[in-house]
Amino acid sequence: LSRRGERPSIETLARLPVAVDAMGGDKAPGDIVEGARRVATDDGIPVVLVGPPDLVGDTLGLDLVACTEVIAMDEDPAGGVRRKKDSSLVRAAELVRDGQASAMVSAGNTGATMASALLRMGRLPGVVRPCIATPLPRLGRTPAVLVDAGANAECTPAMLVQFAQMGAAYATARFGTGSPSVGLLSIGEEATKGTPLVKETHKLLAAEAGAGAGAGFEFVGNLEGRDLLPSPADVIVTDGFTGNVALKALEGSLRFLFDAMLGVFGTNAETKAAADVLLPYLLPMAAEFEPENTGGAMLLGIDGVCVISHGSSNATAMVNAVKVAYECATRGLVEHVAAAVRPPAPESAPVPA
Amino acid sequence: LSRRGERPSIETLARLPVAVDAMGGDKAPGDIVEGARRVATDDGIPVVLVGPPDLVGDTLGLDLVACTEVIAMDEDPAGGVRRKKDSSLVRAAELVRDGQASAMVSAGNTGATMASALLRMGRLPGVVRPCIATPLPRLGRTPAVLVDAGANAECTPAMLVQFAQMGAAYATARFGTGSPSVGLLSIGEEATKGTPLVKETHKLLAAEAGAGAGAGFEFVGNLEGRDLLPSPADVIVTDGFTGNVALKALEGSLRFLFDAMLGVFGTNAETKAAADVLLPYLLPMAAEFEPENTGGAMLLGIDGVCVISHGSSNATAMVNAVKVAYECATRGLVEHVAAAVRPPAPESAPVPA
Numbered sequence: 001l002s003r004r005g006e007r008p009s010i011e012t013l014a015r016l017p018v019a020v021d022a023m024g025g026d027k028a029p030g031d032i033v034e035g036a037r038r039v040a041t042d043d044g045i046p047v048v049l050v051g052p053p054d055l056v057g058d059t060l061g062l063d064l065v066a067c068t069e070v071i072a073m074d075e076d077p078a079g080g081v082r083r084k085k086d087s088s089l090v091r092a093a094e095l096v097r098d099g100q101a102s103a104m105v106s107a108g109n110t111g112a113t114m115a116s117a118l119l120r121m122g123r124l125p126g127v128v129r130p131c132i133a134t135p136l137p138r139l140g141r142t143p144a145v146l147v148d149a150g151a152n153a154e155c156t157p158a159m160l161v162q163f164a165q166m167g168a169a170y171a172t173a174r175f176g177t178g179s180p181s182v183g184l185l186s187i188g189e190e191a192t193k194g195t196p197l198v199k200e201t202h203k204l205l206a207a208e209a210g211a212g213a214g215a216g217f218e219f220v221g222n223l224e225g226r227d228l229l230p231s232p233a234d235v236i237v238t239d240g241f242t243g244n245v246a247l248k249a250l251e252g253s254l255r256f257l258f259d260a261m262l263g264v265f266g267t268n269a270e271t272k273a274a275a276d277v278l279l280p281y282l283l284p285m286a287a288e289f290e291p292e293n294t295g296g297a298m299l300l301g302i303d304g305v306c307v308i309s310h311g312s313s314n315a316t317a318m319v320n321a322v323k324v325a326y327e328c329a330t331r332g333l334v335e336h337v338a339a340a341v342r343p344p345a346p347e348s349a350p351v352p353a
Numbered sequence: 354l355s356r357r358g359e360r361p362s363i364e365t366l367a368r369l370p371v372a373v374d375a376m377g378g379d380k381a382p383g384d385i386v387e388g389a390r391r392v393a394t395d396d397g398i399p400v401v402l403v404g405p406p407d408l409v410g411d412t413l414g415l416d417l418v419a420c421t422e423v424i425a426m427d428e429d430p431a432g433g434v435r436r437k438k439d440s441s442l443v444r445a446a447e448l449v450r451d452g453q454a455s456a457m458v459s460a461g462n463t464g465a466t467m468a469s470a471l472l473r474m475g476r477l478p479g480v481v482r483p484c485i486a487t488p489l490p491r492l493g494r495t496p497a498v499l500v501d502a503g504a505n506a507e508c509t510p511a512m513l514v515q516f517a518q519m520g521a522a523y524a525t526a527r528f529g530t531g532s533p534s535v536g537l538l539s540i541g542e543e544a545t546k547g548t549p550l551v552k553e554t555h556k557l558l559a560a561e562a563g564a565g566a567g568a569g570f571e572f573v574g575n576l577e578g579r580d581l582l583p584s585p586a587d588v589i590v591t592d593g594f595t596g597n598v599a600l601k602a603l604e605g606s607l608r609f610l611f612d613a614m615l616g617v618f619g620t621n622a623e624t625k626a627a628a629d630v631l632l633p634y635l636l637p638m639a640a641e642f643e644p645e646n647t648g649g650a651m652l653l654g655i656d657g658v659c660v661i662s663h664g665s666s667n668a669t670a671m672v673n674a675v676k677v678a679y680e681c682a683t684r685g686l687v688e689h690v691a692a693a694v695r696p697p698a699p700e701s702a703p704v705p706a
Contacts, residue, residue, distance in 0.1 A: 139613060150540060153548050187503060187597040195506045195594050225601030229609045241548050242598055244540040245591075248578030249602045256582045257610050260492060264634045274630035281617045281624060 007303070007334065008099050014330045015046065017063070018322050019092040019101035022051035023070040024108025025313045029056045032107065035318025037062055043319075045326045048101060050092045067091045073311060077111030081119060089113055093120035096304040103305035103325035105296070107313035113306065114151060114299055121304035124334070126343035128156075130301035131163045131240065132308065133170050134247055136231055137288040142175040144231035149297055150244035157200040158344030160184075160237055164205055166300040167235040168217035169340035173333040174298075174324070175234075179216065182209070183223035183233030185242060193222060197239065205237075216340050225249075254289050292317035295324030300337055305329045360656070360687065361452050367683045368399065370416070371675050372445040372454035375404035376423040377461025378666045382409045385460065388671025390415055396672075398679045401454060403445045420444045426664060430464025434472060442466055446473035449657040456658035456678035458649070460666035466659065467504060467652055474657035477687070479696035481509075483654035484516045484593065485661065486523050487600055489584055490641040495528040497584035502650055503597035510553040511697030513537075513590055517558055519653040520588040521570035522693035526686040527651075527677070528587075532569065535562070536576035536586030538595060546575060550592065558590075569693050578602075607642050645670035648677030653690055658682045 008016065020036045022029045033049060037060040040047045049056060049064045056064060069087040071080035081090060089108060093116040095101035106113045118130055132151045135143035147167035152159065164182045171180040184202055186194035191202045202222065209219035220233050228236065228250060238246070265275035287293055296309035296317070305328050309321040361369065373389045375382045386402060390413040393400045402409060402417045409417060422440040424433035434443060442461060446469040448454035459466045471483055485504045488496035500520035505512065517535045524533040537555055539547035544555045555575065562572035573586050581589065581603060591599070618628035640646055649662035649670070658681050662674040 153540060153546075185598060187506060187594055187601075193506075198594075225598040225603075226605030226608075228602050229606045238598075241540055241551075242595055245538060245578040245595055245599050246602045248540075249581050249599045250578075250606050252579030253582045253603045253606045254610060255579075257607060260638055261614075261635070264631065264638065267634055270630055271634060274627035277623055277627035278617065278631070281620055282614070285613055285617065 008102070010330055010332055012099075013102040016100065016102040017046035017048040018325050018329070019065070019095045019104045020047055020049050020318070020322065021088045021092050021104065021106035021108055021113075022049040022056045022064070023088045024106035024113070025309065026073070026107075026311050027314055028107065031313065031315045032318055033058070033060055033062070035313075035315035036322065038315060039319045039322045043323060045322055047322060048095070050095070051088045065091060065095065071109050071112045073109050075109060075112065077109060077115045080109065080112045081115040089116040090120060093117050093304070093306070096306070097121050102329035103307065105307045105309060105318070105321045105325050107296075107309035107311055107318065107321070110150070110308055110311070113308050117299055117302050117304065117306040121302045121306070124301055124303050124338045124341060126341050127166075127301040128159050128162055128344060130299055131166060132297045133167055133300050134297045135294045136228060136236070136250070137294070138230035139285065139288055141230070142177065143294065144233065145171050145235045146228070146243055146247060147235065147237055147300065148240040148243050149247050150240045151299070152240040154241070155197060155239035157197060157204050160197070160201040160239065161204045161208060161344065162301070162341055164217060164219075164235060164237045165340040165342065166337050167237060169336040170298060170300055170333065171234045172216075173331045173336045174328055177234050179218055180234035181220045181232075182217045182235045182237060183220050183227065183231070185225070185236055185238035185246070186222040187224065189222050189224070191222065198222075201237070251291065258286060293320055296321040298324070298328065298333075301341070303334060305333055361455070363683055363685055365452075366455040369453065369455040370399040370401040371678050371682070372418070372448045372457045373400055373402050373671070373675065374441045374445050374457070374459035374461055374466075375402040375409045375417070376441045377459035377466070378662065379426070379460075379664050380667055381460065384666065384668045385671055386411070386413055386415070388666075388668035389675065391668060392672040392675040396676060398675055400675060401448070403448070404441045418444060418448065424462050424465045426462050428462060428465065430462060430468045433462065433465045434468040442469040443473060446470050446657070446659070449659070450474050455682040456660065458660045458662060458671070458674045458678050460649075460662035460664055460671065460674070463503070463661055463664070466661050470652055470655050470657065470659040474655045474659070477654055477656055477691045477694060479694050480519075480654040481512050481515055481697060483652055484519060485650045486520055486653050487650045488647045489581060489589070489603070490647070491583035492638065492641055494583070495530065496647065497586065498524050498588045499581070499596055499600060500588065500590055500653065501593040501596050502600050503593045504652070505593040507594075508550060508592040510550060510557050513550070513554040513592065514557045514561060514697070515654070515694055517570060517572075517588060517590045518693045518695065519690050520590060522689040523651060523653055523686065524587045525569075526684045526689040527681055530587050532571055533587035534573045534585075535570045535588045535590060536573050536580065536584070538578070538589055538591035538599070539575040540577065542575050542577070544575065551575075554590070604644065611639060646673055649674040651677070651681065651686075654694070656687060658686055
């Protein structure tokens with residue numbers, strides 16, 4: 001079922017619409033459709049909605065590719081994709097595969113989004129496993145990229161090396177970073193620290209980057225959890241279990257602290273007045289941490305562009321997710337990643353089932 | 354070399370001094386000795402310093418157990434402990450083993466502190482591996498306890514079950530929590546989410562807690578990274594790799610945000626005046642996040658009390674670390690943990706070498 005034939009040219013991709021899963025996310029379809037309309041109107045990005053017409057309702061003038069099914073947020077991903085062949089997620093992925101959309105965006109069931117994209121678009125040649133890349137804010141600089149942010153709970157060293165290759169290609173395509181620096185998440189700076197997975201990956205990344213020409217990135221060694229905000233490396237590589245825990249720990253702690261701060265601000269009339277003075281300065285900073293402004297996570301290693309937006313995405317989050325999808329598609333993200341990925345050496349450990 | 358004979362009674366422990374590694378930490382010996390003096394003077398807690406007299410210098414009137422060596426912050430832990438038998442760390446651990454100190458405290462080389470305590474005091478019967486318990490703040494409530502915060506990069510399900518048992522005993526001994534709630538750190542709420550390690554541990558913890566009487570804790574299922582601050586469970590169980598990454602991610606993000614906030618406060622005269630109004634309300638909150646106020650991490654599963662303080666510990670951090678060490682020793686932490694730990698079932702997977 002995966003892609004047949006050539007990938008569309010950049011010129012073609014720029015004309016193709018971004019396929020938006022109108023039924024994905026806690027605020028679907030209302031905020032999703034509104035965000036899609038806004039990015040189409042305000043930014044001139046071509047968009048097509050995908051969903052069952054009776055559930056989507058008013059499309060606000062946008063085109064709709066009609067389908068009959070929806071995979072629920074809490075539905076089993078693999079089963080959902082297998083059974084619901086006419087779901088908004090599966091159909092959105094098919095539009096990309098068939099050259100009718102430049103990219104797909106969904107704020108729906110993350111596992112089902114990955115499965116739809118993987119099964120319909122297919123893996124890029126040589127990719128062992130696709131991974132999720134999530135931006136981490138670095139106040140005033142381009143964000144760092146965390147890979148894998150949750151696609152693969154179990155990983156091999158060969159997979160992590162590919163995550164580094166793909167993450168670096170993404171940093172280049174999205175942020176224009178030349179020869180991105182790559183760090184490996186561990187529990188100490190020394191190459192001897194961490195799990196066997198981390199230690200072996202450290203060796204492979206050092207060898208690959210040390211080989212010089214063609215690595216596409218610079219390896220800066222191990223990073224620790226405290227280095228995630230702000231990251232000294234452009235790309236942070238880890239397995240999807242650790243990456244997901246770390247990412248959610250960051251999100252949770254920032255939200256906790258912002259909430260606690262807002263509580264303090266509301267203590268009395270005096271603190272409220274003081275907060276009014278500070279808020280214009282604090283809000284732009286807070287905005288950099290807002291998931292709705294980061295444009296969502298990118299699935300890397302598949303033959304197409306797929307943006308996975310937060311389940312809680314509002315219209316603004318959708319605007320940014322569609323922008324990122326369109327920019328990455330028209331900057332040739334897939335070609336960048338395809339060129340960056342090298343098949344693992346044959347002596348590498350087998351991938352767990 | 355491990356303990357011979359009976360443990361001292363609570364009455365005896367209350368009279369024994371806490372052994373403080375005078376040479377451990379970035380600010381040793383100055384801040385370490387000052388903190389020890391302060392807690393002895395202000396809180397009446399008996400303290401003894403351990404270190405080479407010429408390096409320690411002025412003991413501010415405290416007793417000093419003289420030794421000749423120091424294990425450096427960046428020295429190989431196992432090698433350091435093996436070679437430097439007359440180091441402050443090894444001698445401090447021996448004082449506890451020999452019933453001459455109620456507990457030991459060090460802000461020095463974490464690995465060497467663990468190795469000294471483990472080799473000199475010995476493991477409690479049935480304990481597969483000791484673990485590190487670190488408090489996580491929950492504004493206005495007793496902190497939650499994260500186990501393992503970094504002692505064991507590689508773990509088996511049987512080890513994680515023991516971490517739950519020991520972490521619950523610690524929450525009870527230190528914070529008075531009756532039947533603590535235990536959560537398992539994973540990447541989704543469902544029992545089917547996570548690595549094989551997490552999935553198997555989930556089963557074992559559910560079976561143990563479900564067996565009713567004697568578990569000593571209530572199992573509340575999986576938690577995610579976003580649940581770490583504030584944790585809905587009294588104890589959060591994870592492997593030492595994930596725990597260390599998550600803990601440092603939290604520390605780093607909070608420091609990042611506090612620093613960014615302070616930067617905003619200093620923007621101009623108006624923001625400085627507003628900050629002056631808010632700081633008296635913000636500082637108590639910030640204090641709850643300060644590692645210097647949490648009393649450091651506790652090594653659990655050994656036959657003695659050993660507090661591992663942050664390498665950056667100042668005098669205040671040492672005051673709190675000594676307090677926690679003394680309180681835990683005199684509340685019978687070791688007996689609590691010894692009673693809580695059950696040997697793993699014989700069919701459990703073997704411990705990695």
